[in-house]
Amino acid sequence: MSLAQRRILLGVSGGIAAYKSCELVRRLRDLDAEVRVVMTESATHFVGPATFQALSGQSVRTSLWDEQAEAAMGHIELARWAERILIAPASADVIARLAHGHADDLLSTLCLASAAPLYLAPAMNQQMWAHAAVQANLATLRARGVQVLGPAAGEQACGDVGSGRMLEPHELRDALLASFGDGALARLNVVVSAGPTFEDIDPVRFIGNRSSGKMGFAVAAAAAQAGARVTLVAGPVSLAAPAGIARRIDVRSAAQMQAAVLDACAQADIYIAAAAVGDYRPAEVAERKLKKQAGADMVLKLAENPDILASLSAQPTHPFLVGFAAETHEVANYARGKLQRKGLDMIAANRVGEGMGFETADNALTLYWADGEVELPRTDKAALARQLIAHVAERYKTARA
Template sequence: MLAGKRILLIISGGIAAFKMPQLIRLLRAQGATVCPVMTSSAHEFITPLTVSSLAGEKVYTNLFDLTDETEMGHIQLSRVADLVVVAPATANLIGKMAQGLCDDLASTLLLATDTQVLVAPAMNVRMWLNPATQRNAAQLRKDGVRFVGPVDGDMACGEYGPGRMVEPEQILDAIAGFFIDGPLAGKHILVTSGPTHEPIDPVRYIANRSSGAQGTSIARALVALGAHVTFVTGPADVAPPDGVTLVQVETAQQMLQAVETALPADAAIFAAAVADWRVASASGSKIKKRKGTLPTLEFAENPDILARVAQMPSGRPRLVVGFAAETDDVVAHATAKRQRKGCDWIVANDVSPATGIMGGSENAVVLISDAGVEEWPRMSKADVAMRLADKIATALTV
């Protein structure tokens, strides 16, 4: 799939740089040519000799190297690649990209390129969650820069949380996604999936029985048609799909923030089973059981993510698809939900216990749109996803 593709790999100064030799090996095994660029900070974590030996190419490091400028100037270097990949992408380099700053070779190449850019962030959890970094990442997404990760995980500094770079295999999948031909090539589609967990205390939470299987199948089907998919998922039972920009969340409020950060998009598919309520004031310590007394929980309503996106005054995705899991009067309730939320389509199903659909491998859905009610036969969730993806492709390419 990557045979003949030229990847400009920009390595910045983070501990995750030690994983770049593996990414280079994977890319070359797929037939890609890797042209490496290293920041001066990257030299603290991995040597140019290692990178050059594995890539089989010269490593570019200095903006003012007269030899390099004679052989291949930085403007030409920024234009000859089929894709620019920044991995690891530090908070500093992400900030430069968002603000249009260029004081070294890497940032100058990123400002001068007319090629698509993929970044794999890697930094401390607090740095990633800092409002400044989130603003910078949101700006880059609006500018068309694609992200893969970060994910939750152990940090080299000893902390845990979002900010860990995804593994080289996931970066490879994301790179391959740029070169898939199909009716959705060049389209950005947002998919939410899985349940949300709303904490009661550090050991208890409110959730539902969603496995995330249907949302995951939809994301896979969209990727197969060439779409760039941002996949926002709660704590699902199934593994996330390959080839997507993965954003993992726990709560409804975190999912809303992730959705807003991922926009704009050509379409948004809301397959997640978001909890309607949360505990208004979750306890910071475990609520102890006391004989003869019951805890009193005060609930608050969670944000309505589907309605917020469907009713956006500007920047609304061209196609907004919601899901309705019902146990009775499926069509009536789903039709009312579509009108209430303001979405284009509703995919409804009967999840009463007798159907075995909730958490199972099959689904039987009804698609409700302006065109009317379309009943689909019971089939595997993968087949439902393929059928829905085909309809999305038709809607977005008309």
């Protein structure tokens, strides 16, 4: 991976997450990017400009009223210099000022004066992140083409737990890397489905499975890092959208997932079916909570869910299809059977149960295609996803040659 001679303007606004931006500068410089830093006045109360100057090797700008720099219209020079502008952390205040077109400090002025793509990495208290005003401002910015990276969920400096944590430096680096479209999937549209599906029994109960969505989200992130424009169709999971994906569609049931996937795949080059879609659903959904009857068994009649991969494969034209097979035994036989039966281009098989597959931080896969296979040994899911994407890219190019 390289960002050699790529020009990144990093804006740092006020927030405790500013300390992470120091690591971000180092990671960007490790990939040979040219980095210049602009700080708001509030940001300087958390990290000193000298720190960013030492890490970037460039002087740090903090004011629109720097007489020496502005003698040569320095803010316009910076605006023209940048190929990408990333604000990390992006505070609620900065988001609001950008949404309303303010230009009352150097950072907001640069954003208005530059034609470079703008990326925001929000960081704030979970209640603030959820506020309707913040979400409305973000919707406005997204409509203008601004890319919002994160935030993640977890513990916060204030002691709260929830969404609002700034993404980690390596995630932001990878999102910028992918934005230049130099990867193995550059200029391709990729759809990834991830997570479980839930099928309602009544307003209280449902049938589901143990998929956490971590593997599918890692695959979506890896595809974005490889330069693809990624649409992620996600079942009911508590995971933040990976950095760099173009679109996330949240669904609950198998039927909803099928509708979303078929719609997204109309313009897709590759579809990776990493979701654990339920095979069955209740034939009828009760309008009221079903009550327990003492001494009586409950019989639940099930109906078969649609087969998303098979419905795509049956179409005259369809994307390159990558399936997943999670099995408890005879993994190779079941995976190869599914590959042939559903007309897939590739299938990724893994054993589940006994600490493998679902609800784990790592995994192992065996990839099968018509005339070959390869083992991907057990490792963390992010690393495994990158290996998978490399093989998908190779097989896609071979199939389309």
